[in-house]
Amino acid sequence: MAPATHVKILIIGAGPAGCGTSFFLSKSGIPHTILEKAVFPRDKVCGDAISGKSCYVMRTANAPWLHEIFRKEDQFLPSRGIQFVAPNGKALDIRYPDALRPGEKAPGFTVPRLRFDNFLFSKLDAQFADVQQDVSIKSVSKEGGVNKIVYQQHGEEKILTADIIVGADGDKSIVRKAFMEGNEARKTDxxxxxxxxxxxxxxxxxxxxxxxxxxxxxxxxxxxxxxxxxxxxxxxxxxxxxxxxxxxxxxxxxxxxxxxxxxxxxxxxxxxxxxxxxxxxxxxATEREPVSGEGFLLTGDAAALIDAFSGEGVGNALYSGMLAAAAIEKALAENRTDAAFLKQEYDAQLYRRLGDEIRISATLQKLCNYPWLFNFVVNKAAKSPELRNTISGMFSDLDLRDKLRKPSFYFNILFNR
Ligand SMILES: Cc1cc2nc3c(=O)[nH]c(=O)nc-3n(C[C@H](O)[C@H](O)[C@H](O)COP(=O)(O)OP(=O)(O)OC[C@H]3O[C@@H](n4cnc5c(N)ncnc54)[C@H](O)[C@@H]3O)c2cc1C
Known part of the structure; x- marks a missing residue:
């Protein structure tokens, strides 16, 4: 067996979460290695709807990438609104609020993930990212406190040790399984x-x-x-x-x-x-679960960050990657990879930004158990432009979305206040 190679930062998985992490590490000039089991372009089962949050992260990473997407309408279809159809069959059209920036045509877009993920993958910066595809990971473990990965590539067995591992390996994350004590195999909800x-x-x-x-x-x-x-x-x-x-x-x-x-x-x-x-x-994502530990961080589906109401996960995958990169930059600067430091620099930051949204979406998902409530809101909104505007605002304003959780919201609709 070949001797171990040591890297500071290792990302496992090159989907939106892994690419998101890599984009921001590269932006900060931090070299890293990515191990990916597939060979791109590869498919991912998804609804293929890419939200405003995904656009926000891409814009922050490199705004011209978004301009490139919106120039190719034949490949990436601009998305301007959403139609809710209530259990009683009544439809409610909600246009997204669009405060568009130059070069962007809509708040979001749809695109087959085969194409979108390959687009992200093609933007990995070879100057900082050493990307290895077609790998089969045999084990993820800690030996003497050091992260150790054994994997096979093209019939050859290789060993890597790493100061920090980023688990960006999706819903069946092996990093989560290996390191997240007591919560290894999160049941898919x-x-x-x-x-x-x-x-x-x-x-x-x-x-x-x-x-x-x-x-x-x-x-x-x-x-x-x-x-x-x-x-x-x-x-x-x-x-x-x-x-x-x-x-x-x-x-x-x-x-x-x-x-x-x-x-x-x-x-x-x-x-x-x-x-x-x-x-x-x-x-x-239904509660604030730990998303890091000694020498590792989880991102995207590996961290269970899909919005419980909308089912949207690409935005949070990219977003958590961005925050993971920021935490890693601090960890390297202060030479700290311990669990307490990563919890403070990653978990706390992630939940500070996404915690309210997670809480609200989890409650909204529960409300959908009541078809009559759904029918009632859609019936009323069909007749009320003000209510439609309120719901439209909920796509960008969390305080507005929080209103949906409260009985007073329904009481006010009932009495047209
Ligand atoms: C039916 C369905 C519909 C959805 N619809 C939407 C939607 O419309 N909009 C939306 O935003 N989200 C949607 N989602 C959620 C979204 O698909 C995920 O949240 C998103 O793909 C998460 O990105 P990720 O990078 O964390 O994981 P993934 O996209 O799963 O990427 C993980 C990567 O890690 C690699 N990998 C896995 N295991 C290993 C390993 N052992 N070694 C090396 N590499 C590994 C994989 O090959 C893959 O490239 C949907 C999900 C489902 C299932």
Missing amino acids: SVGLRAYYTGVTGLHENDFIELHFISEALPGYLWIFPLPEGRCNVGIGMLSSRVRAKKINLRDVFQKALQTNPALRERFKNAELQGKILGWGLPM
């Missing part, structure tokens, strides 16, 4: 299916993404997200506990909804499925 279709009719004239809160999926939903090139990403997400308890076959629920739901069946009459219907887990 939702499962989702994704399918690509052509020929879906009745799409919104401004390509709004659609969330259908059909009663069979609550508190999850079925989605239709228009993509470039006349395709749609269509999928469904549901709580794993519900799937298990009621022995639900999610694929059957999904296909039956497309064939029989009154709001969907006509629209899918001539639609054609492209490829297979694929499933994946969604580790949701």
Whole structure:
């Protein structure tokens, strides 16, 4: 076996969380190594909706990357709003508030992850990032307090030791499993299916993404997200506990909804499925869990940071990568990789910025258990421009979103205040 090579910073996984970490390490001139099991371009099961938060991180990393995306409308479809369809079939269109910056055409966009992740991957800076693909990690461990990784690449076994490991290796993170004592295998709290279709009719004239809160999926939903090139990403997400308890076959629920739901069946009459219907887990953020420890940090899905209400995870993956890089920069400057330091510089910063949002989304997800409440809000909003404006504002204003958690919000709608 080859002798161990030592690196200061090792990132495992080159999805949005790993790329996000790498972008900001490179910006600060910090050399690092990335080990990735796949070979890019690689697919990731997802709804393919890239939010304003993702745009914020990309803008902070390198604004011209976003301009490049918005110049290629044939590949990245600008996303300007969202349509909620309540369990009673009533639709509510909400345009995102758009305070656009020069070079940007919309607050977000949709793009197949195969293309988006490859875009991010192509922006890794070879001057600072030593990227190794097609690796198979055999073990992640600590020996004498030192992080040790044994992996195979092209039939050869290699060993790396690292001062800090960033777990950016997704929902089945082996870094989490190896190091997160007592919380190694976080159960995936939702499962989702994704399918690509052509020929879906009745799409919104401004390509709004659609969330259908059909009663069979609550508190999850079925989605239709228009993509470039006349395709749609269509999928469904549901709580794993519900799937298990009621022995639900999610694929059957999904296909039956497309064939029989009154709001969907006509629209899918001539639609054609492209490829297979694929499933994946969604580790949701529901509370403030530890996301670091002695010599390691977890980011993105490895840290279970998917928004419990919207199912959005790319934004938090990129965002946590950005914060992980900032924590690492401090750790190197002060020569500290101990658990207490990383907790203060990473966990505390992450929850200071995302904690309120996580709390609010977890409550909103629970509210979706009540179809009548959903129907009630959508019915009222359909008639009230003020209420529609309030809901639109919730996409950018957390204080407004917090209102949704409070009984007074519903009381005020009831009495039109
Ligand atoms: C059905 C579904 C729909 C979704 N829809 C949306 C949506 O519309 N918008 C949104 O923002 N989010 C959505 N999400 C969530 C989003 O896909 C994730 O939150 C996001 O991909 C997390 O990024 P990540 O970098 O943490 O993990 P990943 O994207 O999973 O990347 C992890 C990387 O690590 C690599 N890796 C894994 N294991 C190893 C290993 N052992 N060694 C080396 N490399 C490894 C993988 O190959 C991969 O490249 C959805 C998720 C699902 C399942």
